[in-house]
Amino acid sequence: MNHVTSRLGALLAEELPDHEAAAVRAHLDSCPSCRAEHERLGRTWALLGSAELPAAAAQAPSVWPAVRARTVADRSHWGWRGASWAVAALAGGVILGMALPGSGPGIGVGSASGDLTADDSWLESTWLQWDRTDDLAAGWILAGSEQSEDGS
Amino acid sequence: MNRDLSDDTLMAAVARGEEAAFGLLVHRWEHQVRAFLSAMLGNREEAEDLTQDTFVKVFAEAGRYRPAGMFRSWLMRIAGNLARSRLRRRKIIGWLPFEPGRHDRPAGARDPQRELEDDQTARAVREALAALPERQRQALVLQRFQGMKYREIASAMDTTLAGVESLIQRGLAGLRETLERQGVEP
Structure with a gap:
């Protein structure tokens, strides 16, 4: 077997398949040069493992408040965007309602709030469809409600 | 929210904008991200900034995350890219050390002389690590400090x-040479 110095890191990391690790170890038994290199790299490997990361890194305050402020708490933009979508959808629904046969003025928002007749069911489905497609805005609304419930 | 939920499940919730899920993910992983960035950058303030940036990026990219049980790899990829970008920007390859580790441990917990020697050795190792090419350093840090398998590191x-394997092998050899030059007996 050729020298195995290029596999010693993987051996130390226990990343070699069993049969390869066995072959490398067998070579080390018979090759003083590779064995010496293995011992030196092994000591370096152990030193690296003992070079603890600064405990301060683990004891530092959580980044969550700052991250939250930069992401989920910054809802003003999304709230405005969601409101824009709502206004657009409402306007579109009213226009469609006036254009369709059997629908007349006056359905509008009142119908969408649940006071629907059989002929108005299309409008309800329009609202529901919009609600499903605007996942992003819906998600933010949901997140807002969960936040208040969690008290976080 | 159930704290036992998998990372993939939480990420799906984050993609829907659920704050509780995102908070859980941040608390679950922030220490590892901070430790990784600390080892990569050697500077506490920068590590702290980039830990924040990493999670902001996670939030922004949540919709693109593909659940495959490899969240840690995905997370460390984001953190690694940010770290390398920062290193390129400041054009400093050298190590900007943290305060010596003795300030991080309870006073009187260990023999002072032994503690000093350990701190000096740990500092020498960190400095040798910082002298490595970025990708060798990254691979070694992910393996040795984060406990990641080669498969995760590759991702x-x-x-x-x-x-x-090549990065770790060369990184380890480079580390040994630097330590020998510094007079630290590996």
């Missing part, structure tokens, strides 16, 4: 298993 670093 985090966008390379192959053979690539990871």
Whole structure:
């Protein structure tokens, strides 16, 4: 077997398949040069493992408040965007309602709030469809409600 | 929210904008991200900034995350890219050390002389690590400090298993040479 110095890191990391690790170890038994290199790299490997990361890194305050402020708490933009979508959808629904046969003025928002007749069911489905497609805005609304419930 | 939920499940919730899920993910992983960035950058303030940036990026990219049980790799990939970008920007390859580790441990917990020697050795190792090429350092830090398997490291670093093996092998050899030059007996 050729020298195995290029596999010693993987051996130390226990990343070699069993049969390869066995072959490398067998070579080390018979090759003083590779064995010496293995011992030196092994000591370096152990030193690296003992070079603890600064405990301060683990004891530092959580980044969550700052991250939250930069992401989920910054809802003003999304709230405005969601409101824009709502206004657009409402306007579109009213226009469609006036254009369709059997629908007349006056359905509008009142119908969408649940006071629907059989002929108005299309409008309800329009609202529901919009609600499903605007996942992003819906998600933010949901997140807002969960936040208040969690008290976080 | 159930704290036992998998990372993939939480990420799906984050993609829907659920704050509780995102908070859980941040608390679950922030220490590892901070430790990784600390080892990569050697500077506490920068590590702290980039830990924040990493999670902001996670939030922004949540919709693109593909659940495959490899969240840690994906997370460390983001953190690694940010770290390398920062290193390139400041054009400093050298190590900006943290305060010596003795300030991080309870006073009187260990023999002072032994503690000093350990701190000096740990500092020498960190400095030797900082002197390595970035990708070798990254691979070694992910393996040795984060306990990641080669498969995870390959995913985090966008390379192959053979690539990871090579990076770690060369990194380890480079580390040993630097330590020997510094008079630290490996």
